[in-house]
Amino acid sequence: xSLVGEGSSFAGPARSAVSAARQxxxxxxxxxxxxxxxxxxxxxxxxxxxxxLMIAPGHVHPVIGFTALLCxxxxxxxxxALNMWYDADIDAVMSRTADRPIPQGRVxxxxxxxxxxxxxxxxxxxxxxxxxxxxxxxxAFTVFFYVVVYTMWLKRATPQNIVIGGAAGAFPPMIGxxxxxxxxxxEPCLLFFxxxxxTPPHFWALSxxxxxxxxxxxxPMLPVVAGAEETRWQILLYSVALxxxxxxxxxxxxxxxxYGVTAVLGGVLMxxxxxxxRNERDGQGGERAxxxxxxxxxxxxxxxxxxxxxxxxVGARWV
Amino acid sequence: xxxxxxxxxxxxxQKRSRRARSIAIALALGALVxxxxxxxxxxxxxxxxxxx
Numbered sequence: 434x435s436l437v438g439e440g441s442s443f444a445g446p447a448r449s450a451v452s453a454a455r456q457x458x459x460x461x462x463x464x465x466x467x468x469x470x471x472x473x474x475x476x477x478x479x480x481x482x483x484x485x486l487m488i489a490p491g492h493v494h495p496v497i498g499f500t501a502l503l504c505x506x507x508x509x510x511x512x513x514a515l516n517m518w519y520d521a522d523i524d525a526v527m528s529r530t531a532d533r534p535i536p537q538g539r540v541x542x543x544x545x546x547x548x549x550x551x552x553x554x555x556x557x558x559x560x561x562x563x564x565x566x567x568x569x570x571x572x573a574f575t576v577f578f579y580v581v582v583y584t585m586w587l588k589r590a591t592p593q594n595i596v597i598g599g600a601a602g603a604f605p606p607m608i609g610x611x612x613x614x615x616x617x618x619x620e621p622c623l624l625f626f627x628x629x630x631x632t633p634p635h636f637w638a639l640s641x642x643x644x645x646x647x648x649x650x651x652x653p654m655l656p657v658v659a660g661a662e663e664t665r666w667q668i669l670l671y672s673v674a675l676x677x678x679x680x681x682x683x684x685x686x687x688x689x690x691x692y693g694v695t696a697v698l699g700g701v702l703m704x705x706x707x708x709x710x711r712n713e714r715d716g717q718g719g720e721r722a723x724x725x726x727x728x729x730x731x732x733x734x735x736x737x738x739x740x741x742x743x744x745x746x747v748g749a750r751w752v
Numbered sequence: 753x754x755x756x757x758x759x760x761x762x763x764x765x766q767k768r769s770r771r772a773r774s775i776a777i778a779l780a781l782g783a784l785v786x787x788x789x790x791x792x793x794x795x796x797x798x799x800x801x802x803x804x
Contacts, residue, residue: 460769
């Protein structure tokens, strides 16, 4: 049974392309609600937040640390659900997202809205009550930024949408650090910038192979607006910038040489993959190059943060 | 004037889905209660006496 009637403005913009808010009782499964939360995005958020939590100075009780990560995960899931609520009309016309719960009619838009709002409120309040209010405030701002600034505004307005909106994905290590220390310093800001500069080449590599999808949905992704050639250049530029930024924790003395070598090697490989994308423009070669860059970008970020985590657990120079 | 209101009759699938969702909500709320209890034990008597 939908919590929101068909004529309500809370049904969101998903009116014509998506099945209308259902009047009959829901058949949505628990799995559908889990899918609303974008679990793969949640896992990356939790991992980067864990790194921020573990490399922060001082000691965090495991229960408090677990609570912080749980709240961050739920907050990320809430943001994902709200994104799916607002973007249901776009999701319905894109092949990559057409099988999501709302376009498929398994979850009503109003139900997704209520689910996302409830989870975001609970995650922020619980994080504030059980951990600290700075971490809760950062989580609240992250959810707001992703839903309102990126989803409702930037995504449909500018080809710089994922550049600016990518900040939402860069906050979790800062939230983890704040949960552990009650404050924010330059170290988590470095982690923020690593993810911030990683996001554009990562997403543009994905979007290069989905230009028709984004064009059909009228989303002004860079390949749609400026063309594939300009996108390839931008991917290369951001990848080059990522080399020193990724190595910054080591260059500034916050991480050990193992991290430094990993960051430089990973960054150089990232540039190499971006160079291939730049050169292999057409046909299957171009598609494969973009796919490989996308896949490697995930591995790059994971390995970078994993090394930081190991150094933090073993005992590195984070102060 | 004396027409009975149309009642909603759930299908078996709808009943199963509703039951599964209800169980999931109950488990989540239960976990929340346990979480608050455990954190209260961890933080001790000064659970509310802490800097913001």
